[in-house]
Amino acid sequence: MPPAVPPLLPLLLPLLLLAAARPAAPPHRPTFTCGGVVSGESGFIGSEGFPGVYPPNSKCTWKITVPEGKVVVLSFRYLDLESDALCRYDFVDIYSGHGSGQRIGRFCGTVKPGALVSSSNKMLVQMTSDANTAGSGFIAKFSAAEPNERGDQYCGGRLEKPSGSFHTPNWPERDYPAGVTCSWHIVAPKNQLIELKFEKFDVERDNYCRYDYVSVFNGGEINDAKRIGKYCGDSPPAPILSEKNELLIQFLSDLSLTADGFIGHYKFRPKKLPTTTALPTTTTVPATSTVKPTVALCQQKCKRSGTLESNYCSSNFVITGTVITTVPRAGSLHATISIINVYKEGNLAIQQAGKNMSAKILVMCKQCPLIRRGLNYIIMGQVEEDGRGKVYPNSFVMSFKTKNSKILNALKNKTCQN
Structure with a gap:
């Protein structure tokens, strides 16, 4: 005789089957908003709406704070922003501290940087987007670390003692890791200067130091106009002396080849001693020399002479391009050109x-020849040892029109006599 069925079971059975057929509740996903204030030992920040497409025309700021006495380490887990060689459109800026003083780096595209380390227990992250192309944005983890902790990803920081050393991760046991970004900010008292020497130096070699490199800047931020030099290869740069009481050393390795790395030493020096800044040189890429224009040079009458044809062979480089940035400095002008075409390259980087x-x-003279941001030009000039183009008042520069291409192409096929 079959067992008796409980009287309520026929009523409960449909409900039990319905419950079993329901899918499990989806896992909780964090919701990322535009900026915020976050603190603690660790956590995540992400672009607004991640993993959806981030909105256009926005600027979002995150202020990160970890416990006192520690530094912030930021590691990107995912990065997908509009790609541009100069990160002009959509980008993420990382600053040490909550102000906008010392920028550790600016990033865009899809290649994640290595771990970024602040010089204090505060870090500021700011993402900017323009009106056009967008991607999925970013997600990054922040965590607290001891200031002197060393390892595959921790490097950089603020150095304030009268003398000290700094080195690449893993030094001297093994090669530095790929995908690392380190920034050392050396700060002396106001009345002192900083002397910097590299004892050992071995960074992936490239003619223009495009992949792994060390850059040294006067002041406390990454600024091309204040860059003393950019170095790679296996010859240590010559000793460097700061202009004022701050230096910033940035080391970056890409995701491919690595090398032994380097160790550097610094010490503070009284400003009152007679000093001259030694322009650092390497066998790979000499330092960027900052040339102050002489008054006589810039008082010459600013008038273009000759023609495209007569200036072509006497110039080291000939390009057409759009001026995208201009930075005036000490009577000269530092400009970045987005290249339309290269007709004569020479050693131009x-x-x-x-x-x-x-x-x-x-x-050399910011008013002569006069170039304006956003306009197209034919630019002929000479090349410094570090690969930067140099334009004098007598260099040939003119507005670029499409009709000029025919003449330039003809000149490109012409053989110049030495």
């Missing part, structure tokens, strides 16, 4: 990201 090419030029 050309940066390439995808199909976009750009080059940096120094206009």
Whole structure:
């Protein structure tokens, strides 16, 4: 005789089957908004709406704070922003502290930087987007670390003792890791200067130091106009002396080849001693020399002489391009050119990201020849040892029109006599 069925079971059975057929509740996903204030030992920040497309025309700021006595380490888990060689359109800026003083780096595209370390227990992250192309944005983890902690990803920081050393991660046991960004900010008292020497130096070699490199800047921020030099290869740069009481050393390795790395030493020096800044040189890429224009040079009458044809062979480089940035400094002008075409390259350092090419030029006298941001030009000039183009008042620069291309192409096929 079959067992008796409980009287309520026929009523409960449909409900039990319905419950079993329901899918499990989806896992909780964090919702990312535009900026915010976050604190603690660790956590995540992400672009607004991640993993959906981030909105256009926005600026979002995150202020991160970890416990006192520690530093912030930020590691990108995902990055997908509009790609541009100079990160002009959509980008993420990382600053040490909650102000906008010392920028650790600016990033865009899809290649994640290495771990970024602040010099204090505060970090500011700011994402900016323009009106056009967008991607999925970013997600990054922040965590607290001891200031002197060393390892595959921790490096950089603020150095304030009268003397000290700094080195690449893993030094001297093994090669530095790929995908690392380190920034050391050395700060002396106001009345002192900083002397910097590299004892050992081995960074992936490249003619223009495009992949792994060390850059040294006067002041506390990454600023091309204040860059003393950019170094790679296996020859230590010559000793460096700061202009004032701050230096910033930035080390970056890409995601491919690595090398032994380096160790550097610094010490403070009284400002009152007679000093001259030694322009650092390497066998790979000499330092960027900052040339102050003489008064006589810039008082010459500013008038273009000759023709395209007569100036072509006497120039080291000939390009057409759009002026995208201009930075006046000490009577000269530092400009970045987005290249339309290269007719004569010489030793001009050309940066390439995808199909976009750009080059940096120094206009010795900022009013002569006069170039304006956003306009197209034919630029002929000489090249410094570090690959930067140099334009003098007598260099040939003119507005670029499509009709000029025919003449330039003809000149490109012409053989110049030495």
